[in-house]
Amino acid sequence: MDPKIPASIVQLFQTNCVPSPVDTQLISQLLTEQNLGLSIVNEELARARAEVSRLENKHATIMGIVHQLEALRSPIRRMPMEIMVKLFDHCVAVDEIQKPDPLRAPMLLGQVCSAWRELVVALPCLWKSLKVEFPSETQSWENVMQSRLMSMHVWISRTKALPISLILEHPQGSPIPRAALMSLDEEILTLGCRIQELSLSFSPLALSSLLTFTQSPLPHLQHLELHNSNQFPSNDNPSPLFLHEAPSLRSLSIAWGSLDTTQFIVPWSQLTQLSLQYDASPYWNPVHTDYLIALRQCPNLTSCSLGIGATIIDIDPDMVVPVTLPKLELLRVRLFCHTPYVHHFFDELYAPNLRTFEIQNVSLALGSFTGQTESLPFILRSASTLENLSFDRIDISGDDVFSCLSQIPHLQRLRFLPGPLRLNHDLVDSLRLSGTSSICPQLTSLSLKCSSTIPIDKVMALVESRCHGSPKLEEFCLQIATLNGGYGRDTRGQKIEQLGECLNQFVERGLEVHLMEAKPSG
The missing domain is CATH 3.30.750 (Transcription Regulator spoIIAA)
Incomplete structure (x- = not known):
């Protein structure tokens, strides 16, 4: 307590007593003195705060200069251009599939500084793959398609003349109008001569409208994936696949409700990877022709994934010809239903160099099939080379x-x-x-x-x-x-x-x- 305050007044602080007239006069005098002292202290505080603010501003200015000077010494400024290119390429490779997303590479890299943006835009290798997703529902397909195509134009223009990988997906939902599909089909057709990998996941009707590109030369096409995106069955199916000129095609993946590969015209003998109905929806009850007919034309397959459902027509035992795939190392099979064809398929297939075999029952039937031993003879024929079994x-x-x-x-x-x-x-x-x-x-x-x-x-x-x-x-x-x-x-x-x-x-x-x-x- 301030010693200038008399003890008699101090004692009143801890009581509810009414001050005497003498004490009241003394209290008024003390208030005047204390308020004067308070104003002096406030002035000193104001001066101190102003000085602190000045020092903080000076500190911030100096720190800004320090950071700029440190940035001038940063190793990234002396990084050779070749190393920067590899770093950027690694950032893109981590994501594998690039989307026009400002929060992911390569677009994210271009937001660091103007120099990085110039470098990112100037590197075609960072833009060689693109995934475009279309909404399941929208109020205006015309605006959505226009926006997506514009993004594709800007993105692909940065690849210069490099081959490109393109993934286009539309989940089950409102159908895309034909006019919008025609715009997208024209874009794919224009890019056909540069496409290295193409994946289309649309409804069957939409897929039928997007296959015009198959009529033109596809000199760089190595991987083609065509999938029905509808989860539930449909009577619609795209027309048979005709690839008139695809000399580089090595991988083909097809999945839609009814698959008649005997009507396809594709370079089967070139393929090293093949997937037929493996990614089919269990709700489709997928049907297909005898896979052995197509496999007989694929002597160079190293990887094969098949979804076995019901066959379109019954298999004639007298027409059966065994199939040997001498280079096949990986075979994956999904069983959508249990039919005599499963036994027929495994009995007639030989893979003398098989390393990996996977078989899965994905039937929606209650319980699971009994006596599922049809694949065992096939497995034993490859026993000497088999390393992975599932x-x-x-x-x-x-x-x-x-x-x-x-x-x-x-x-x-x-x-x-x-x-x-x-x-x-x-x-x-x-x-x-x-x-x-x-x-x-x-x-x-x-x-x-x-x-x-x-x-x-x-x-x-x-x-x-x-x-x-x-x-x-x-x-x-x-x-x-x-x-x-x-x-x-x-x-x-x-x-x-x-x-x-x-x-x-x-x-x-x-x-x-x-x-x-x-x-x-x-």
Whole structure:
């Protein structure tokens, strides 16, 4: 407390007493003195604040100069142009697919400074791929198409004369008017001589209007992808594909409701990658001709992905000719329905150099097909070269799986995810390495699906044996599913927690472990 204030006044501060007339007069005198002192202090504070503000402004000015001087010494200013080009090219390669998005490379790079913008615009290699997405719904397709085409013009103009990769997508929604499609079709046709990769995902009617480019020479076209974007079935299908001149085509991917490849005119013998109906929607109930007819014309295939549904016509056994694909290394098959054709297909196909085989049941039927052993003879014909094998929702008995795996000596990656009818644990025991006889001794990656009743000690014994083997197991994935369609008490979470604790010792030694609850089948 200020010593100038009398003690009698100070004592009144802590009470509710009424000051005496003498004290009241003294209080008025003290208020005058204190207010005078307050005004003096306020003036000093104002001067101090002004000085602080001046110093802050001076500090900001000096810091700005310091930053500018430091920027002059920045290594990026002395970076050789060749290195800058590689850095920019790497930024674009990270995204893989470029979109006209100011928050992504290459457009984002051009916002750093004028020098970077000039460099970015001057590098055709940064603009050689473009993905354009059309809205599912819009009030004015004319304005949308005009905007998209303008963006395409600006973007592609920066590629100079380089071959380009173009991805155009329109999800299921309101149909694009024919006038707007004609504008887009004309643009694709104009770019046809420069297109290296082309992917079109539209409704069947829209696709039919966008295939004019196939009538002109396509000297640089290496990859062509044509997909029906509608999730649900439609009676409309594009006309057969005619590629009159595509000498560089190596990869072809087609997926729409009904696929009659016998009507196609494409350079089958050039292809190294082929995908037919693999990306079809399960809701389509896709149909197709005998794939073997097309595959017979593809001796250079190294990768093939097929979606097997119902065949357009019945296969005549007397007309069957086996097909050998001597260079095929990867075969992926999706089963959309179970027909006699599945057996026919695998019986007649030979791939003596197959490295990877994947088969998946994507049927929407309740449960999954029983007795799905049609692919096993085909697998065994390629057993000497097979390294990667995947079964997804394929219900094969434990004995059949064991018999098959015991004949594949070089298998390195196994993925066995059965449907609900085969959630047994026989394979867990069978795959455990032992001193006497072991199947798949070269495994480094193993993925399994079992029910929540799987004993923890069985899993531990399997993993331990594989981690102590040579080569050591590097990756182990286990999906825990429920029995009886999920009825009853679900103990998957508890089982996963217990397994995680037990397997932690192997994680510390370098094993990559993934434990998860299996998604419902169907």
